[in-house]
Amino acid sequence: LQLAMGWARRLPWSGARRKSHDPAAEGVAASGRHKDALLKEVRSLASKVRQALPEAEQHMVTQLMLSAETLGSMAQDSFLPEWRHAEIVERLTSAVGNTFAPWGIWMAGGPGAGKGHVLSHLVRAGCLPAGSFAHLDVDAQRAHLPAWSGDTNEPKLISTVERTQSEAGYISDLAMSRAARQRIPFVVDGTLRDAAHTVRSIARARFMSEQWKDTGAEGHRFMRPLRVAVILVDASLEVCLARVARRAAVTGRPVQDDFVRRCNAGCAKSAYAVKDSVDLFVHILNNGEFTFVEGGLRDIQMFAMSA
Structure with a gap:
């Protein structure tokens, strides 16, 4: 940052600002500004410096911005209070x-595979009737988080995506646990790139769904165990x-x-690794039109409708 400020002082447009320069006042103001706003200012400053520097020196600005983005991704945000998590x-x-x-369905597949499109198609086709399940979309939970709403960049900074990943996943896990405990059908809309974590989540969901037996709830003898399905949506890397x-x-x-490439190569492998732990496994190739590699619409419909 000192390097950038040194460059900035050499530029013609910086002279006007130096006339009203008050280090003490600026220090107080800066301390109260949001770190995302400061990062945005650094990006803007770097852009101006890059335009004014000789081409041979522009790589230094690029390195500066890589460091700034890394610092942004390392920012530690406090989780929302427990009552806000409960409301969500x-x-x-x-x-x-x-x-x-x-029942619970874990969607699997990397970014861009078309999981949301497939899920919407299953709803329209009547396989998963609208309103019959809780849709637990990890990415949608980011909208509740201050770091996400505070980033006004279009598109959002990669560092903002990384900073909100942990809490968004935590909220989705909380919702999955509540749905399983209350015996509410749900769909976990994620990548399923971590097979071991998914196996643990499935086991926990099945355990929680059985807790009604211990409450003395009327009719518990007729309650069936939680059924679990994995729907893998696959597509070529280019698509x-x-x-x-x-x-x-x-x-x-x-x-x-790079994340798209890793998921494209690894999500299918992870999904097949949990295949023996679930009641239904469906593999869909979605390069434009749906092709069922394993299972089919009828299997999904019977899974969701069977009592």
Whole structure:
């Protein structure tokens, strides 16, 4: 940052600002500003410096910005208070009633595979009737977090995505636990890139759904165990990269190309690793039109409707 400020003082447009320069006042003001706003200022300053520097020196500005983005991704944000988490979880799950025959579906597939599109198609086709399940979308939970709403960049900074990942996933896990405990059907809309974590989550959900037996609830003898399905949505890397780029332009949510590549190669492997732990496994190839590699619409419909 000192390097950037040194460059800035050499530029013609910086003279006017030096006339009113008050280090003490600026220090107080800066201390109260949000770190994301400061990062945005550094980006703007770097852009101006880059334009004024000889081409041979511009690589130093690039290195400066890489360091600034890294610092942004390392920022430690406090989690929302517990009552806010509770409110979010209740909104996600309270609109769906409980059932004697609950089920949970884990969507699998990397960014750009088209999981949301497939899920919408399953709803329209009547396989998963609208309003019959709690939709637990990890990415959607970012909108509740101050770091996300405070980033006014379009698209959002990669560092903002990284900073909100942990808490967004935590909120989704809380909602999954509540849905399982209340025997509410749910869909976990994520990548399923961590097979071991998914196996643990499935085991926890099944355990929680059985807790009604210990409450003396009327009719508990008729309650069926939680059934679990994995729906893997797959697409070629080229298709995924193109979809991710279009989505970032529309939603402002960026995804690094390297992450898309890793998920494209690893999510299918992780999904197949948990295949023996679930009641239904469906594999869909989605490069434009749906192709069922394993399972089919009828299997999904029977899974969700069976009592």
